[in-house]
Amino acid sequence: MEDAALKRLIRELENIRGTGTQLISLYIPPKYPRGDIMSMLTDEHSKAGNIKDKTTRKNVQAALAKIMNYLKAIDYKLPENGLVVFCGNISQKPGEQDIRLYPVAPPMPVSKIYRCDSTFYLDPLREMVKPTEYYMIVTMDGKEATIALVKGNTYDIVARIRSLAPGKHHAGGQSARRFERLREIADNEYLKKLAEEIKKTFEDAGDALKGIILAGPGPKKNEFYNKDYLPNNVKEKILGIIDTGYTNEYGIREALENAKDILRDAEIVRQKQAVDRFIGEVIKGGLAEYGLENVYEALKEGRVDTLLVSEDAEAWVGKYVCQKCGTEVERLAKDPEELKKAEVACPNCGATMQLDVIEDAIEEMIEMAENTGAEVFMISPETEEGQKLSRGFGGVGAIVRYKA
Ligand SMILES: [Zn+2]
Numbered sequence: 359m360e361d362a363a364l365k366r367l368i369r370e371l372e373n374i375r376g377t378g379t380q381l382i383s384l385y386i387p388p389k390y391p392r393g394d395i396m397s398m399l400t401d402e403h404s405k406a407g408n409i410k411d412k413t414t415r416k417n418v419q420a421a422l423a424k425i426m427n428y429l430k431a432i433d434y435k436l437p438e439n440g441l442v443v444f445c446g447n448i449s450q451k452p453g454e455q456d457i458r459l460y461p462v463a464p465p466m467p468v469s470k471i472y473r474c475d476s477t478f479y480l481d482p483l484r485e486m487v488k489p490t491e492y493y494m495i496v497t498m499d500g501k502e503a504t505i506a507l508v509k510g511n512t513y514d515i516v517a518r519i520r521s522l523a524p525g526k527h528h529a530g531g532q533s534a535r536r537f538e539r540l541r542e543i544a545d546n547e548y549l550k551k552l553a554e555e556i557k558k559t560f561e562d563a564g565d566a567l568k569g570i571i572l573a574g575p576g577p578k579k580n581e582f583y584n585k586d587y588l589p590n591n592v593k594e595k596i597l598g599i600i601d602t603g604y605t606n607e608y609g610i611r612e613a614l615e616n617a618k619d620i621l622r623d624a625e626i627v628r629q630k631q632a633v634d635r636f637i638g639e640v641i642k643g644g645l646a647e648y649g650l651e652n653v654y655e656a657l658k659e660g661r662v663d664t665l666l667v668s669e670d671a672e673a674w675v676g677k678y679v680c681q682k683c684g685t686e687v688e689r690l691a692k693d694p695e696e697l698k699k700a701e702v703a704c705p706n707c708g709a710t711m712q713l714d715v716i717e718d719a720i721e722e723m724i725e726m727a728e729n730t731g732a733e734v735f736m737i738s739p740e741t742e743e744g745q746k747l748s749r750g751f752g753g754v755g756a757i758v759r760y761k762a
Contacts, residue, residue, distance in 0.1 A: 362724045362734045364465065365487050368480050369669075371460065374448050376476045378414035381446035382421045383479035385464075385471040388440040392429075398472065399426050417447040418474060420457045428459055437463035444478045491568040493621060494559055494595075496552075497602055497609035498574040498582065500545065503552045505559055506610040513610060517555040521548035553587035560592050569597040569624045573613035574605050597624050632735045633743035636666055636755045647756045650690045654719065656758050657726040664757040665727040670739045671753025673719035678711035680704035687711065690719055692752070723754065732756075 374381065386395055403422045409415035425445050442462040449456035466486045473479040493508040505517040523544035524537075560567055570592070572579050579599055582588075588596075598620040602612040639646035645663075647656045650673050656662050676689045676697030685706040691697050694716050702711040727734050737744045747755060 362728055362736070363721050364462070364483065365736075366721055366724060367460065367462065368483055368487065371444055371478045372480055374446070374478060375450075376417075376446055377450075377452070378411055378417075379474055379476050380414050380417040380421065381475055381478050382418070382425065382444070383471065383473040383475070384425060384443045384445075385468040385482060386436060386441045386443070387470050388436060388438060388467055390436070390440065390470060392434045395429065395434075396426065399429075402472070402474070413453070417455065417457070420455065421445040421447065421459075424457050424459050428461065439464045439466055440468045442468060442483065446478075491625075492563045492566050493568055493597075493617075493624075494556070494563070494570040495610050495613045495617070496556060496570065496572050496574075496579075497605045497613055498552065498572070498579050499576050499605050500578045502605050503574075504606055504610055505552075505555055506607075507559060507563065508614060513614065515607060515610070516559050518606075519548065519552050519555060521545060523548065549582055549585075549587050552582070556588065557592055560595065567595065568628065569621070570595045571613055571617045571620065572596055572599045573602045573609060573617070575601065575603055597621070626738075626741060629735055629737050629741065630743050632664055632666060632733075632757075633737060633747055633755075636664070636757050637746065637750075639757055640755075645758050645761065647758050648751045648754070650692075650719070650752060650754060653754050653756045654690055654723060656756055656762070657723055657730070657732075659762060660730040661758045661760060661762065662727055662730065662732040662756045663759045665723065665732050665734045666737055666747055666755045666757075667720060667724065667734065668737050668739050668744050668748045668753035670748065671720055673723075673754070674716050675719040675722060676700065676716045677714045678702045679714045680707060680709055680711045682709040683707045685711075686714075720754070 399422055403419055406415060406418040406422065409418060425443055428443065442464050444460040444462070446457065447455055448458050462483065464483060464486060468482060471479065471482065495506045495508055495513070497504050500523070501521050503519045504515060506513040506515050521544060523541045556570070560570075572583060583596065583599060598617065600613060600616050602609045602616065604612060636646055640648060647653050647662075653665070654675070657665070672692060674691055674694045674697055676691065678687050678689065680686070683704060683706050685704050687702060687705060689697060689700060689702060697716050698713060703709070704711050724734055737747050739745065739748055747753060
C-alpha cells in the first residue's frame, strides 16, 4: 500500500472505537507458518467464549471467524512484508453488528502481534509511513558545523565539518598580519567546504527536500548566509536562521525543537501554493481538472501532476457489472447510498446492471496518483485554501501534465 493511502487508512482506523475490547489487530510476519496462525485464531475463538458480556463475545467471535475466512479466501498468500489485518464491529449503534475487515500489505516487514482491544493497534504501521519530505538543519559557528536531514520526528547526521583555522591568539614568532591572513584562508576553506556539503545533501535529497534551517550560536551563520557561499537555488530553500547553544548533535535537537513553527508554516505555505496554482489554472482554463469524475478520469489516464485532496473529502466508486454481456462500468458519488439506489443501464446492451462493489474513491485516487508519480497534497480543511477546495471544488482537484 502506498504511503498516502496508508496514512489515510490509519486516520480512518484510529477513529474507530469498540464499545468493549472487541477490535482485533493481527500482524503476521512474512512467511509465517499458516498452521500456527490458524491454530492461534482457533484458540482465541474458543477463549472468547468465556467473555461475560454477550455482545462483546459475539463481536469478538464474529471478527475472529471473519479473519480466518479471509486468510482461507486468499489461500494464506501473504504479501512480501507480511500481512496486517484489522477486524471488528464498527457499528456505533447498540445491538447492531457491522463487522469490517481491513487488510493491509505493510511497506516494511512486521513482527507477530495479536491484540484485542477497544481501539486498533496502529503504532507499528504509523512508524512505517515514510515522510515524503525532508528538511535540512545546519548548525554552525566559526569552528565547526553539523548537517542533519530531518524526516518526521527523526534525523540523520549526514556530515560534520571542522575548521582548520588556528585559535584567535597566535603563538609568538610569526607576524600578526601573516597569522591573520592564514586564519582567513582557513576560515574561507571551512565555509566553502560547508557550502559544498550542504549543496551535496540538497542534491541527494532532490525534490523531497522542503527547506533548510540554518542554526548555531553567534553571528557566523549570518555571515555565511550573507556572503555568497551558497548557490541561489540552495539559498532559496532556507526557511529561517535561528539561534542554538550548540553546533553538535545537541544543536540539531535544539534547532529541531525551535524550528517546529517554521516547519509547520512552511508546510502550510506549500499547501497554499499548490491550491493557488490549481485555482490559477482553473481561472485561465489551463492545466486543471476538477469535479470528481474528471479528476478520477485524469488519474486513470496518468495525466495528473499534482493531486489536491481536502482531508475531509468523501467519495465512493461503485462498480457495476452487466449480467448479460459482462460489460463493467464505474459510477462516482459523494454518498454510497446513491450508488446502491442508482439504476445503471448497460452502455453495450441496455440491460440493468448489477452493483458489484463500492469502494473508497478518495483512497483509490491517492493510490493512482502515487502509482503514476503525481504529488499528493492533503489539504487541511481548517485553512483558507482547504475551504476553497472543499466549497468550490468538492474537495478534490488536480493540476495535470496535459489536457485530454
Ligand atoms: Zn450488457
